[in-house]
Amino acid sequence: MAKPQMPLPRHAVRATRTAGREMRSRLLDAASGLFKERGVSGVSIAEIATAAEAFPSQITYYFRSKEALFVEAACRDVLYAGSAAEEAAAGARTPGDYTRALVESVMRADALGFFIEALTLTRRRQDLAPLIERTIERLHAEGLRAYEGQIESHGWRSRLDPATSARRFWALALGIALEGHATGRASEELAAEMLRVLDAQADPNRRDQRLKLVAGASRNVSSDPETSS
Amino acid sequence: MAKPQMPLPRHAVRATRTAGREMRSRLLDAASGLFKERGVSGVSIAEIATAAEAFPSQITYYFRSKEALFVEAACRDVLYAGSAAEEAAAGARTPGDYTRALVESVMRADALGFFIEALTLTRRRQDLAPLIERTIERLHAEGLRAYEGQIESHGWRSRLDPATSARRFWALALGIALEGHATGRASEELAAEMLRVLDAQADPNRRDQRLKLVAGASRNVSSDPETSS
Numbered sequence: 097m098a099k100p101q102m103p104l105p106r107h108a109v110r111a112t113r114t115a116g117r118e119m120r121s122r123l124l125d126a127a128s129g130l131f132k133e134r135g136v137s138g139v140s141i142a143e144i145a146t147a148a149e150a151f152p153s154q155i156t157y158y159f160r161s162k163e164a165l166f167v168e169a170a171c172r173d174v175l176y177a178g179s180a181a182e183e184a185a186a187g188a189r190t191p192g193d194y195t196r197a198l199v200e201s202v203m204r205a206d207a208l209g210f211f212i213e214a215l216t217l218t219r220r221r222q223d224l225a226p227l228i229e230r231t232i233e234r235l236h237a238e239g240l241r242a243y244e245g246q247i248e249s250h251g252w253r254s255r256l257d258p259a260t261s262a263r264r265f266w267a268l269a270l271g272i273a274l275e276g277h278a279t280g281r282a283s284e285e286l287a288a289e290m291l292r293v294l295d296a297q298a299d300p301n302r303r304d305q306r307l308k309l310v311a312g313a314s315r316n317v318s319s320d321p322e323t324s325s
Numbered sequence: 326m327a328k329p330q331m332p333l334p335r336h337a338v339r340a341t342r343t344a345g346r347e348m349r350s351r352l353l354d355a356a357s358g359l360f361k362e363r364g365v366s367g368v369s370i371a372e373i374a375t376a377a378e379a380f381p382s383q384i385t386y387y388f389r390s391k392e393a394l395f396v397e398a399a400c401r402d403v404l405y406a407g408s409a410a411e412e413a414a415a416g417a418r419t420p421g422d423y424t425r426a427l428v429e430s431v432m433r434a435d436a437l438g439f440f441i442e443a444l445t446l447t448r449r450r451q452d453l454a455p456l457i458e459r460t461i462e463r464l465h466a467e468g469l470r471a472y473e474g475q476i477e478s479h480g481w482r483s484r485l486d487p488a489t490s491a492r493r494f495w496a497l498a499l500g501i502a503l504e505g506h507a508t509g510r511a512s513e514e515l516a517a518e519m520l521r522v523l524d525a526q527a528d529p530n531r532r533d534q535r536l537k538l539v540a541g542a543s544r545n546v547s548s549d550p551e552t553s554s
Contacts, residue, residue: 135449137366209448216445218507219438220364229508264522268493271500278444278457295494 119147120158122148128169132210136166136217167224169212170207171231178235182242191252198265203287215270230258236241236262261298268293349387351377357398361439365395365446392446396453400435400441401458406434407464411471420481425520427494432516437502444499465491497522 097103110300130139141162145152159165160186181201189195202208211231239262248253254261268290355377374381384492388394417423431437436450440460468491476483476544483490485515497519505515 165383190439212503213445213448213508215503216442219442220511225508232504234509245352260522261463263345263518264497267501267504267518267522268496270503271496274499274503275461275496279454279461285540289492289496293489293496 104292114251116158119150119154123150123155123165124172126150127165128173128210129215131166131169132173132206133172135213136163163221164224167214167221167227170210171227173207174205174211175231175234175238177207178238180205182238185242189250194246195294196287199269199286199290199294202269203238205253205285207255209277212270212274212277232266235266288311300305339369345387348379348383352379352387352394353398356394357381357402360395360442361402361435363396364442365392383535392394392450393453395452396447396456399439400456402436403434403440403495404460404467406431406436406461407467409434411467414471417475418479424523425516428498428523429516431498432502432519433512437498440507441499441503441506444493461495464495470493543549 103162114169123144127144130147141152141155144157144162144165153161155165159168181198185197186196186203188197209271215228215241218228236259240259241260243254244260246252247258272293274288276289281289356357356368356373359373359376359431368391370384373391373394374384384391384394387399400490412426413430414423414426417426444457447457450502461476465488469488472487472490476487501515501522503517510518
């Protein structure tokens with residue numbers, strides 16, 4: 097599977113790009129399901145290819161290695177999970193309800209454990225760090241955008257720096273899920289632990305007047321080869 | 326290497342126990358160094374045995390599997406790191422100095438990344454969860470003890486629930502190190518990020534009068550077969 101060497105007419109280039117995008121997306125979907133079930137070492141490139149009705153060479157063409165595919169699939173999934181959490185929380189009427197909806201949605205998502213495995217893997221595979229870096233930046237940026245949107249539309253007040261809130265939300269979610277998955281906790285317990293830890297930082301006298309800790313996620317998750325590989 | 330079947334005189338039992346404890350400790354030391362350098366998949370039982378001047382059968386006798394040895398070595402190391410952080414912070418005169426010393430010490434410790442790998446491994450190896458569970462409980466309990474000791478001896482006041490503070494300290498440390506190691510951050514940057522996130526929760530008008538977030542660690546780390554396997 098080499099790239100075409102000859103210039104193609106514009107409509108053919110578009111068709112090739114679309115087909116490539118569809119194949120990438122199909123490979124990411126198949127990989128995500130298998131990796132979440134069995135982890136990076138429990139899945140082979142051949143199995144992913146079979147599940148996606150593709151050839152193993154297409155995986156190496158689009159992603160170079162199994163580990164790179166693992167990390168990209170995990171990054172895509174956690175951005176989706178962030179987006180889903182933002183949608184789940186959008187209708188909340190109070191800061192407390194908003195935080196609870198965000199936390200419950202994020203902790204329920206199996207994307208979080210998948211992303212934690214990708215982070216752990218990348219510690220020893222620094223060639224894959226740039227995609228992780230962009231994903232974390234995007235989680236923070238989308239969280240900040242959602243936070244500011246909620247503050248503005250509801251007239252909520254916050255004593256917290258919004259950018260720091262989004263960073264803390266994700267660091268805590270990752271830390272609590274890392275501990276909780278290792279000790280076999282259910283997602284409801286993880287959500288309760290995160291709310292417990294977040295709640296303690298609120299001043300009890302002003303609990304309902306302030307947005308305690310908020311983050312959101314991405315609405316528009318793309319896995320174009322140009323932007324995410 | 327079967328356990329002795331015949332009852333031994335008391336002094337011989339003591340000698341056997343001491344020798345066993347020393348061998349366990351030697352194996353844990355050798356494993357810790359190799360695992361931190363190369364991860365669980367990069368090290369074989371034979372290499373650990375060679376480094377400890379032991380036989381591979383002694384590793385399986387004392388630990389059953391390479392993964393169990395990995396998790397036990399990581400748990401022992403993170404308890405040591407917690408203890409070292411507590412000692413580093415013990416001389417602090419203000420809550421801010423105390424928090425800073427704790428955070429810098431924990432983030433500098435290579436035990437944190439090692440423990441994160443053990444947590445990630447244990448998600449798919451729930452037979453190893455009980456040791457992780459006891460280690461996290463002990464980190465929280467020792468953190469709480471240190472926190473309360475500081476509050477009492479200095480007369481500091483805290484608006485935070487001390488038990489929740491210790492839990493949040495470790496969840497945040499794990500989450501921030503997980504993200505930071507994946508993106509290649511230096512330990513100074515991780516410490517700065519953790520302090521940034523902790524600092525935002527303080528009320529700026531009372532910043533120096535209050536203990537913001539504190540945890541400590543274990544003084545007395547044991548790796549007796551009776552208590553830690």
